[in-house]
Amino acid sequence: MTKISTRLEDEAPEPEFKPLTPQEAQVWRMKNPTASPWLILAMQVAVAATLALVVGVWSDRPAWMWSVAWGGFAVVLPAALFARALARQMKLGSSSAALAGLLMWELVKVVLTVALLAVAPKVISELSWLALLAGFVVTMKVYWLAWYWSAIRSRSV
Numbered sequence: 001m002t003k004i005s006t007r008l009e010d011e012a013p014e015p016e017f018k019p020l021t022p023q024e025a026q027v028w029r030m031k032n033p034t035a036s037p038w039l040i041l042a043m044q045v046a047v048a049a050t051l052a053l054v055v056g057v058w059s060d061r062p063a064w065m066w067s068v069a070w071g072g073f074a075v076v077l078p079a080a081l082f083a084r085a086l087a088r089q090m091k092l093g094s095s096s097a098a099l100a101g102l103l104m105w106e107l108v109k110v111v112l113t114v115a116l117l118a119v120a121p122k123v124i125s126e127l128s129w130l131a132l133l134a135g136f137v138v139t140m141k142v143y144w145l146a147w148y149w150s151a152i153r154s155r156s157v
Helices: 022-031 037-058 062-090 095-123 129-140 142-156
Strands: none
Touching: 037 062, 037 129, 037 142, 062 095, 062 129, 095 129, 129 142
16 A cells, blocks of 8 residues: 555645734835825716716717726726625624625625616716726726835835
8 A cells, every 4th residue: 555645745834824913014015105096086986976977078979988988987986885884884893794795795795786787778878888997997997006106105205
C-alpha cells in the first residue's frame, strides 16, 4: 500500500499571523482609504445627468436623453437605497447581522434595478434601449472613477 499524503503535509508551514500595531494600522489606513458611498452616489448622479444633457444637446430626439437618464436612475436609486440600508446595518455591531443584511439588501438592489429596467418602456415613450444601456453602463462604471479619484487624493495628502 502506498501512503496517501495530504495536502497539508506537502505544503510549507505558513508564518504565524501577526496583528498590526495601532501605528501600522494607521499607516495601512492612510495607504488604503475607503471611498464614501455618498461620494460615489454623488459622482454617479453628476455623470448620469451630464451624459443625459450631452445626449439631449447632441441628439434631436428627446427620448434618447430620457433613456440615458433612466439608465442612470436605474443604477443610482437602488445604490442609494443599498448604501442607506448598509449604513443602518453597520450600527448594529453584529458581524453576522451585517452579513445577512448585506446579502438581503444586495438582493433588494438587484430586484429593484431589474424592475426599473422592466418598467422603462412604460415610463418613456419611444425608449431607446441602446441609450438606456449606455446611461446604465456609464453610470455603473463611476465606481471605478471614484475609487481611482479617492486613491489619488489619499496619495496627495
